[in-house]
Amino acid sequence: MTAQAAAPANERRLTIARAMAESIAQEMRTDPSVFVMGEDIGQLGGVFGNTRGLIEEFGSERIRDTPISETAFMGAAVGAASDGMRLVVELMFVDFFGVCFDAIYNSMAKNVYFSGGNVKVPVVLMTSTGGGYSDGGQHSQCLYGTFAHLPGMKVVVPSNAYDAKGLMTSSIRDDSPVIYMFHKGLQGMGWLGTEPGATVHVPEEAYAIPFGKAAVVRKGTDVTIVSVGMGVHQGLKAAEKLAAEGVQAEVIDLRTLVPLDRDTVFDSVAKTGRLIVIDEDYKSYGLSGEIIATIAERDISVLKASPQRVAYPDIPIPFARSMEQYALPNADKIVSAFRNMKRTRTWRWL
Amino acid sequence: MTAQAAAPANERRLTIARAMAESIAQEMRTDPSVFVMGEDIGQLGGVFGNTRGLIEEFGSERIRDTPISETAFMGAAVGAASDGMRLVVELMFVDFFGVCFDAIYNSMAKNVYFSGGNVKVPVVLMTSTGGGYSDGGQHSQCLYGTFAHLPGMKVVVPSNAYDAKGLMTSSIRDDSPVIYMFHKGLQGMGWLGTEPGATVHVPEEAYAIPFGKAAVVRKGTDVTIVSVGMGVHQGLKAAEKLAAEGVQAEVIDLRTLVPLDRDTVFDSVAKTGRLIVIDEDYKSYGLSGEIIATIAERDISVLKASPQRVAYPDIPIPFARSMEQYALPNADKIVSAFRNMKRTRTWRWL
Amino acid sequence: MTPTRDQKFWMYEKMVISRYLEESIEKIYLEGKKPIFNMANGPIPGEMHLSNGQEPCAVGVCAHLKPSDVVTSTHRPHHVAVAKGVDLKKMVAEIFGKRTGLSGGRGGHMHIFDPSVNFACSGIIGQGMGPAVGAALSRKMQGKDGVAVAYIGEGAVNQGAFHEALNLAAVWKLPFITIIEDNAWGISVAKAQSTAVPDNSVRAQAYGMPGYQVRNNDTYEIFRVAGEAIERARNGGGPSLIEIETSRLAGHFMGDAEGYRPKGELQALRARDPIPAMRARLMAEEGLSEADDAMLVASYRAIVDEAVAFARNSEDPAGEEALQHVFA
Amino acid sequence: MTPTRDQKFWMYEKMVISRYLEESIEKIYLEGKKPIFNMANGPIPGEMHLSNGQEPCAVGVCAHLKPSDVVTSTHRPHHVAVAKGVDLKKMVAEIFGKRTGLSGGRGGHMHIFDPSVNFACSGIIGQGMGPAVGAALSRKMQGKDGVAVAYIGEGAVNQGAFHEALNLAAVWKLPFITIIEDNAWGISVAKAQSTAVPDNSVRAQAYGMPGYQVRNNDTYEIFRVAGEAIERARNGGGPSLIEIETSRLAGHFMGDAEGYRPKGELQALRARDPIPAMRARLMAEEGLSEADDAMLVASYRAIVDEAVAFARNSEDPAGEEALQHVFA
C-alpha cells in the first residue's frame, strides 16, 4: 500500500522539490540545531528548487551558501554534526562526489564506528541524480551502487513527493549520516522535464517514513519489477503495458538502498517467480546485481526463470539525445525483458 | 591452466612486488615515454616495494616522488598521458581514492569517451588493497566493487607474481586507463605478513597476459569457487579441505574485473552447478552480487543450489585483531558456505 | 609587450567569432524550448554556459600560443576554444550532438576535446588544472617546446585542485600558466561571499610564483601580462598566475533568471562590453573604417554560419554508437 | 605572553607523559615482532606513528585550550591527545585494540575519538581540517564559547583540503586555528621536494589571515604565538595559521629504516630534544631541582604505566562486536 494512494485527489499536490523544502522547514522550526549548507542553496533556492523559500524564513546563517569547496564543507558538516548540530548539506550533482569523497567515505560514514558509537553524525547529504536531458557524462549519473556499497551511510532514493517528505524527515531525525538521492527528472522542475507521477498529495503536517521498508506500489502475480526513483515510474508504465497483455506485474519501490528491504523483494519473487530489476545506474557491480543475488542466495528455487536487468550499460553517459536515450532504461525495455525471460531456458515455465 | 604451474620449481621465484617492478623496468627500458609518479616511490622504493630499485636505474625524473597532492598528480597523469607519455602512477592505499576520485572517475576514466576515442589515456593507476594486519578502517579496504562499477577503466587484480608481471606489462601497453590493485598480504613484504602461494616462478623476459581471461587455478567438478587476489588463495585452501572430504572444488581467479570473463565462470558453474564467491570487499552492491547475477541472469537452471558469498560484511573495518579476523573471509568460512549450500532448499541436490 | 597590427586584428576576429557563435547558440538553444523551457528539448539540449563578455581572457592569452601548446578550459569553454583554434565546424557539431562532432556527440558543450590543437576541458570545477600541469610536465620531460595553460573561474579557485596543481607546477618549475577568469560570480554566489581575499593574484605568493591582476577586462593588458608569463614559461622560468577581472554578460547558464544580480549591474557591464571597445581601438589605432569593419564582421559571421549549417545538416549518431570508444 | 609557573609545569608534565607513552608503546609494539617484523603480530598490531620530538606543538597550543574546545589531529596523534586531556587509560586500551578502549577497539591508534574532551583525528592526510572548521562554525552558530584547532603535517599542507578549509574558515571568520607541524618530512619526501615555498606561514596571506612561523621547536614561543591566535579567535577575530618547525625523532612509522635521512640529521635533532630543554628551563627559571624532577618524572611515568597495565589487562573484544556501532 502506498500512503499517498489513500489521499483525496488534487489536494495539496506537491513536487518532490517542494516536499523536500517543506520537511526541512518543519524540522528547522522545531529544532534550532538543524541548518542547511551547500552551493547556491540560499538566494537561488537550490539549483533544483529543494531549498526554495528557506532563506526568507531562516536567514543566511542557517541557509548557508558555501564556496565551491566540497571537501571543506562536507568535512565541516561532519565536524558540526559531531558538535551538536544537525546538518542538511547539498552536493549539487552526485557526479561531483569525487572531489570530496574522502570526507564522505572515510569520515562522515565511519566516524560513528571509529568512535564506538560515542560520536553521532546527523548529516543528510542530499544530492541530485539522473539524466535523460542531455547533460553529459559528468552531470547525469546516478551512482546508487557506489554509495550503497559504502558501509556506514544510509541511502535514501525517493520516487514521489509523499515519500520525499517523509523520508527527508526521517533523514534529518536520524543520528547517522544519510545520503538522500533525488532524481532530477522527478523534481517537478519544468525545465528538467518532469515525471507527473512524482507529484502527489503530501500532508501538511510533519511525518516520518521509516527506512528499510520497501513499498509495493502495484500488486501483481506474474512478475516482480524492482527499482528506485525514476525506475519505479518506468516499472509502473511497463506494468500497464503488460497488463494489456494480461500479465500482472508487481512493482516494488525500494525507497532505501541501505537499509535494504530484502524480505519484501524476496516475498514478492517467491510469489511471482520472476524478477526484473531496473537501474539507471551502471549495470555491473551495482544495484541490479545485488537484488538478483539477494534472491538467488536466499532460495534459488523460487525463480521460475532467469532474472533480468534493465540497467544503464557500462559506458560513460553520452551527450547526444539519440545515444543517451538508447542507453537509458525505459518501459519498452522492461517489457522486452519480460518477453526475453519467457524465451530463456527454464525448467518450470508455466 | 596456470602458466606458472608449468615452470620449473625454485627457479626465479619472485614476489609480486619484485614482479611489478621488473615489468615496469622492462617497459621503461624499451619505451622512453613510460614514467612513474607517486608518493615515496623514489628513494623509498614504494611503501610496498613495487618500485624498489627503479630510481637507481632511471633517476628521479622518471621515478618521480610527488607532494601529497593526489588530485593534482592524478590529474597530471591524465594530462601527461594525453600528451604522449605513458604513466604508472601510484595511489599508496586504495583507501585514499576519495581525495582524488574526480580526477579518476570523471577524467581519467572518461576522457577517451568524451573525445570520441581521439584522446588516449595510457595510465596505470597502481594501488594497494586489503587488510588483515590491523591497519584500521582507512588503510585496509579493497574497494574492488567501487572501481569495477565505474565505466571507462580496466580493473586488474593479480593473485601471484607470474600474473602480476604479465598483467602489469599489459597494463602499461594499454592505451586505456587501468587500475591495478595489488593486495598487501600478497606483496611478499614480510612486514605485512605474506601469502607464500603468491611468490612463484616468473620468467625473466617480458610477457603480457591478456585482460578478460580468468584462470582456472584448480580443476574440480562439484563446486565453483570464484575470487580475485587474496581470495584465490583462500579458495585454494578451502578446496584442499573439501578435497579431504571428497569434494572437488574448481577455483577460478578472475584476474581482471573489467573486462570480466563471464564465460569461464558460467561454463564452470554449468558444470559444477554450485557457486561460492569470495570477496574481501564489502558484501553488498559489489563483486559478489555481480558474479552471482551473472550466472542467474544467463541461465538459472544451471544452479543446483543457492549460490553463496563469503564477503566482507557491510561494516567499516575494525582495528582490533579479534574483530578484523572475525570479519575477513577465510578458508573455514568457505567450507561452511559449502555445507550451508547443502542445507538450503534446493530441487536437484544430488 | 603590445600587440602588433596583425595580432590586434587576430584578436578582434576571434572575439567577434566567439560572440557571434554564442549569440547563434543562444537562439538555436531556445528553438523547441518555447513556450515551455525544458532543457531536454530543441536542437541543442542540456546545460549551456555562454561566454559573452569573457572574450578578452581567451584572445589576450591565446594570441601567444601555438597549436602545439596545451589549453584546458572550464564548463564555459567556447571563447577559449575559438581562440585556441579548435575546429569550429566539428565543435559546433559537437554542441549539437552530431555524428560529425569532435567526439561524435559523446561529449557535448562541456567536453570539447580537440587534440589536433591540444584543447580539452572538464565540466567539474577546477579539474582542468591537474591535466594542464601534467601536459606541462610531459613537455618538459620530452624536452619539447611548449607551455600549458589552465583556465579556471574565480569561484573554482576555492577548490582544492587549484592549490594542489599550483604547488605541483611550482615545485617542478613547469611551463604552466593559470588564467583565472574572475567574472565576480560562481553561479549565484558573489566572489566576496566565497573568497577570503579580494584578489586571487595574492595567492600566487603561496606558491612562490608571480601573480598578476588585470583590471577592467582589458584585452591589451591581458595580452601584455600573458605574453610576459608565457615567455618566461617557455624560457624555463616556471609557472605564473594571472587573474583577470572580466564580465559575465549572460546568465550562469541558459535559463538562469539571475535574480541574485544587483539591479543595474548587467547594464553597467554591457556598457563596458569589450568587443565594441576593441573595435574602437582598431579604429583609433589602426584606421579601421566602419565599412571595413562591417565587411570583416560579415566575413567572421559567415564562418560561424557555415559551422552552424554544417552542424544542422549533420546526422544524429545512431543510438548504438553510444557503445563505441569506451576504451581506446 | 609567557607561561606562568603552573603552565610551565603543566607543559612539562604533558611532554614527559607523551614521550614516555611513546617509548612504552615502542617497546610493546616490538613484542612478538621479533625476530621477524610482521606488523600483524604483537600486542599492538598495525601501523604505528610515534610523535617523539613534536611534544612542544601539542603542549604549547593545548595549554590555552579548555576541554570544551575542539581539536582534530593527524595520523600521528598521541602527543596532542595527551595534551588535550584524552582519557589516557581508554586511549592506550584503544591502541591495544581492547574492549575498554575509547571505541572498543574499532578505531585504533589513527582513530582516537574522545568526545568528552572534543578530540578527534583521521588517518587521511588533511582530513582533520574540514571537521575542525565545522566545529568552529557550530560554536559560532550556537553562540557558544570555544575555538577549534586542526593539526596538520607540513607534507599534508599540499593537500587540497588545507586550502579549502582555510578559505572557508576565513570567509566565515570562524574561531579556527591550524597548527602545521613541520617536521621537515612527509614519510621519505623532504619538505623542499614537495612544497613550493620555504615557509607555509606565507600561505596565510592567501586567506587574509595572520600567519606565524615558529622556529626551533621552541615551546615558549609556541605558547606565546598560540596564545595570541587563540585569544583573537575567542574574541571573534577569526582564524590564524601557525607553522612550527619541529622534529620527528622516530621513523615515519615503526619499522621505517629511514634510509632517506641525511647522515647526522637524527643525531643533530636528538641533541636539540625539546624535553631536556624544557627541563633545563624549569631548573633555571623555576628552581626545579634534580631530585624534584626525578620525583615528578616518576609520578608522570606511573600514570602511563598504569594506563598500559589497564590496557594489557583488558579483554579483547569478541569478534562479533565488530558488527556493532555501524550506525548511531
Ligand SMILES: Cc1ncc(C[n+]2csc(CCOP(=O)(O)OP(=O)(O)O)c2C)c(N)n1
Ligand atoms: C566540483 C564542482 N562543484 C560544483 C559544480 C557546479 N558548478 C558549475 S559552474 C559553477 C560555478 C563556477 O563559478 P566560477 O568558477 O566562477 O566559473 P564561472 O561559472 O563564473 O565561469 C558551479 C558551482 C561543478 N561543476 N563542479
Ligand SMILES: Cc1ncc(C[n+]2csc(CCOP(=O)(O)OP(=O)(O)O)c2C)c(N)n1
Ligand atoms: C590522502 C593521503 N595520502 C597519503 C597518505 C599516506 N601518508 C600517511 S602519513 C604521510 C606523510 C605525511 O606527512 P606530514 O603531513 O608531513 O605528516 P608527518 O607524517 O610528518 O607527521 C603520508 C603520505 C594518507 N594517509 N592520506
Ligand SMILES: [Mg+2]
Ligand atoms: Mg565566476
Ligand SMILES: [Mg+2]
Ligand atoms: Mg611532516
